[in-house]
Amino acid sequence: MENGSLSHNVESRIISSDSGGKRGGWITFPFIAGAVAGLSLAAGAWLANLIVFLIQEFNIKSIDATQITNIVNGCFCFIPVIGSIIADSFFGSFLVITVSSCISLLGLVLFTLTVTLGSLKPQPCVSGSELCEPTSNLQYAILYTALALASIGLGGTRFTLATMGANQFDEPKSQASFFNWYFFSIYTASVVSFTVIVYVEDNVGWKWGFGIGVIANLIGLAIFVSGTRFYCFDKPKGSPFVGLARVVVATTLKRNLKISSESKDYCYHGDQGMTDIAIATPSKSFRFLNRAAQKVEGDIKPDGSIAKPWRVCTVQQVEDFKTLIRIMPLWSTSIFLSTPIAAMTSLAILQALNMDRHLGPHFKIPASSVVVITLISGSISLSLIYGFLYPVWQKLTGRFPTPLQRIGLGHVLSVLGMASAAVVESKRLNIAQDQSGDNVPMRVLWLFPQMVLVGIGEAFHFPGQISLYYQEFPASLKSTSTAMIPLVIGIGFYLSTGLIDLVQRFTSWLPDNIDNGKADNVYWMLVVIGVVNFGYYLVCAKLHKYQNATATDGSPDSDDDK
Incomplete structure (x- = not known):
């Protein structure tokens, strides 16, 4: 395919x-x-x-x-x-x-x-x-x-x-x-x-x-x-999800059918008699799903069209369903990457409210604007990455970095950003909780390194993810492939909200006034989540097989490139 x-x-x-x-x-x-x-x-x-x-x-x-x-x-x-x-x-x-x-x-x-x-x-x-x-x-x-x-x-x-x-x-x-x-x-x-x-x-x-x-x-x-x-x-x-649902139904109805190894026993024609020339024979992975495309008596009309759409599917529909199954583990790693980033963004605004936000005698940075450092870092990094880093990489290795390599580097940079946030917050709390009475609030500029690291990480993993999904998703689901990114971000926002709520319920790390808490422990917890998730990502990336021989950078991929 x-x-x-x-x-x-x-x-x-x-x-x-x-x-x-x-x-x-x-x-x-x-x-x-x-x-x-x-x-x-x-x-x-x-x-x-x-x-x-x-x-x-x-x-x-x-x-x-x-x-x-x-x-x-x-x-x-x-x-x-x-x-x-x-x-x-x-x-x-x-x-x-x-x-x-x-x-x-x-x-x-x-x-x-x-x-x-x-x-x-x-x-x-x-x-x-x-x-x-x-x-x-x-x-x-x-x-x-x-x-x-x-x-x-x-x-x-x-x-x-x-x-x-x-x-x-x-x-x-x-x-x-x-x-x-x-x-x-x-x-x-x-x-x-x-x-x-x-x-x-x-x-x-x-x-x-x-x-x-x-x-x-x-x-x-x-x-x-x-x-x-x-x-x-x-x-x-028409809706491609109907075809995917038919694969599930047909596989269930034919669960006791013995799987054939003969290509002639499978359906290659759609409802309008169109031939799926892209698929020559069903793949061996997730072989049990091949039953959905295997023909039995009564499935096909004399003219070659499908008689019972919910009992038999085309091989292409089965392979599309398999493609989604293969990409889901990689997609799930992005959820646990977005969750710490969303949590860090919320906590950074709370930190900024309790820090010295003055730039000069007359200008004070709005607390919600500290997030802009991530955006500036991401914008600059995108220009440098595609205009300088990738061409240099291509000259040294003979190819552009693959989507999986880009996503992996984004994971590492995001974890480093969380570690930087933990160190800075520990220092900020020491100053805020100093009982000597002459402590001066830490300047908000100390939040910038963690924001910069996360921004550079996003410049790698967001384009890498969207390239991977657009490349790997079935042709009928191209719009859905790009929508997987906001879906990941949305789930990350909800999970980060639940995570912070759990921390408030079972620890004293996040009181109403974070100067009286231990938000640095929350950041270290996010570091642990990020490291574990990165290990999970490496396993998923190692097991993933590209479905298209040509990657989104225009160069062939092999398993060794991951």
Whole structure:
């Protein structure tokens, strides 16, 4: 099935005939990158400073605001899976992106209205007092509607854009290059969000910050739509998940059937009589699933079409299901990589609140902006990695690093980031808990090394993951493959929330005032989780066999390259 996935992907693309020429290629990149940047700026306008917005504008307690933000982060990371299924199955990526951009715009407009019209939010708390006007049910309804619309819009655009962008290229090396620049566009736009827009919201006004988001959303949507005549459009072919479900059902119904070794006993034709030329014979791995494609009397009509779709599948459908089974262990390692990163991000903001955040006599860094160091580090690293490191690696070894090698290096750097965080927090706590009375809070700049390490790690493992999934997933699930990244991040957010809750329940490490706790122990716990997970990753990577002979860097892979 080495060449089947790529050829099937090329065949599934439609080239409109109005211009008469070939579409796709790098001419589409400015439009897609512009859309990514604009929509990422729009997302940052409401997401980057959400905790502060909830506390200041809706009088929500800090812990509750943090929980709401974690839920929102998790939700918009799960939504891309739904969007990708809709894109793959029914409407294609272009329509899903366009509609989702409009939904995102509605959410931002609603956010702007909440801070512009006084009746849509409660009155601010009395200065120096805990007396606050409660938020009404109507105000909560409008707030949650804005959050839902903005989350759906962000979830439906960000990673579907990655799939549509990759679909513009036939060469795996071009696809890998696109993924690197795609993440660079997101990181750069996010840096602007966490600095410029957050500063505007904190110092000029919320309506101005949200207004910038509305304008950025409009510009991103306009840029994306203006490239219509250059795009290759993916062709939806019905839900691929129906075929995968049929494999499970057919295997169960034929569980007592003796497996045949003759290729003639298997079904190679789909419901419309199309032949799966990519698969010559069922593979021997997960051999019990081959029963789903094995023909018995009554399965096939005289004209060769399938008579009982839920009793027999094509060999291609069985092999697609096997591909998903093979990739799941590797994908699960990414969950336990994202969980410590999400936990570190939350704790770093709490640390920053209790540190000296002044840069000079007049400027004070907003606590939520410390995360921008990870984004800046990731953006710079992406440029250096693809522009310098990979070419040097290729000259020394004769090939680009494989996706698995990139992901593995990202694991190592993330663990080093957690270890750095533990050391810094131990030092910070010693200063904060000094009873001499003349202790000066540690400067927030001490948080930067851990953020830099995590950012460099993300520059390796996120593009490596998305390249691996796009390369390895069946052609019918290309949009779903890129949605696996936000799904990992979303699960990581929820698991990190549960992890911190467990720590609070059973230890005294994380009290309300972290200066009185032992957050450094939490970081060391994250280091242990990261090391164990890296060992698990090495086992999974060693056992994984690439399904495509050509890796996303355009060079052949062998098992030894992992």
